[in-house]
Amino acid sequence: MKKIFLSALALTVGACGLFNRNSSDYWLNHVRNYQTYPVQYYTAEDFDTSEKMTGSEEIAVHTFKRNIVVSAQLGQRMVDSETFKVSKFSKNLIVAQQDADISNTSNEVHVTKGQNFIPVGAVEIDEKFYTLVRGDNLGTILLVDEDGYVQNVFGMFYKGDLLLSKAYASINPEGLRIAPMDSVRTEVDAPKRNFEIIYNGVHDNMIEFIYNSLDEAENKQSQKYVVPYGQQVIDIVGVKMQITGVYPDRIEYMLLD
Numbered sequence: 712m713k714k715i716f717l718s719a720l721a722l723t724v725g726a727c728g729l730f731n732r733n734s735s736d737y738w739l740n741h742v743r744n745y746q747t748y749p750v751q752y753y754t755a756e757d758f759d760t761s762e763k764m765t766g767s768e769e770i771a772v773h774t775f776k777r778n779i780v781v782s783a784q785l786g787q788r789m790v791d792s793e794t795f796k797v798s799k800f801s802k803n804l805i806v807a808q809q810d811a812d813i814s815n816t817s818n819e820v821h822v823t824k825g826q827n828f829i830p831v832g833a834v835e836i837d838e839k840f841y842t843l844v845r846g847d848n849l850g851t852i853l854l855v856d857e858d859g860y861v862q863n864v865f866g867m868f869y870k871g872d873l874l875l876s877k878a879y880a881s882i883n884p885e886g887l888r889i890a891p892m893d894s895v896r897t898e899v900d901a902p903k904r905n906f907e908i909i910y911n912g913v914h915d916n917m918i919e920f921i922y923n924s925l926d927e928a929e930n931k932q933s934q935k936y937v938v939p940y941g942q943q944v945i946d947i948v949g950v951k952m953q954i955t956g957v958y959p960d961r962i963e964y965m966l967l968d
Contacts, residue, residue, distance in 0.1 A: 745874055747872040747873065748873045749873075750833070750872060750873050752832040753831060762801070762896070765800065767798040769796050772902070773793075775789075780955055781964065783909075785910060785911070786909060788909055789910055790907065792905045792907075793902040794903050795900060795902050796899070796900040797897060797899050800898065802894050803893065803894075804891070805827065805828045805891055806828070807825065808859075808888045808889065809822075811861070811883060813881070813882050814881060820865075822846075828845070828853075828855075828889055829844065830842045830843065831844065841855060841856055842854070843866070853865070853866075861882060861887040861888065863880050864877075864878075865880055903925070906948070908922055908947055908950060909921040909923065916939070918945075918954070918962070919935060919936070920935070920936045922935075940957065944967070950966070952966055
């Protein structure tokens with residue numbers, strides 16, 4: 712039964728040091744200190760490392776202050792609101808917990824803290840399961856136990872099986888471990904304006920305002936609001952303002968809670 716170790720993984724890196732990497736048959740023809748094991752290979756579905764969206768939210772931001780007197784020029788925006796969309800993404804990684812060197816007399820693999828490993832399969836040895844990861848781009852296979860510790864033996868794939876040397880490698884420092892980690896990324900979209908209120912001057916003893924609502928494509932729908940000259944407190948689509956001064960070229964006002 713196929714078993715995938717997404718809990719703490721351990722890399723035991725062993726030495727298979729007397730073979731010519733260009734001819735894996737060299738092991739079978741000349742090196743007797745080895746053993747082969749059948750491999751349960753993983754598919755993309757078994758261990759998905761693709762990035763996925765884990766959530767998103769929209770945050771409204773008002774670009775104005777309340778309870779203080781401010782002014783706006785004729786045709787200038789008095790009040791507006793913007794929305795940011797914040798999306799969060801994550802992906803499953805299996806990473807090394809420290810720097811380490813794994814070596815024998817003829818082979819060496821350097822592991823860097825934070826290095827990501829992708830499991831390629833699993834093997835059962837003496838009723839224990841090990842996850843197989845690639846130690847380098849030359850075909851070296853590392854074994855990781857169920858507790859996340861790297862084993863001190865090198866292997867390689869040979870005709871679909873794991874060819875494992877019985878010679879051991881050294882791990883410096885000891886206790887090299889790789890473990891699952893969620894890589895989280897946050898993405899913030901460009902802000903989009905939801906609405907704006909613009910001062911449109913005084914006409915026929917009425918104070919005029921233009922209310923613009925904007926959709927996601929920022930297409931504008933405009934509506935005119937008028938209030939009698941001298942009215943002090945106004946409400947435009949839920950935005951309350953106290954008018955403190957009205958002039959042909961500007962208006963002074965305070966946004967209320």
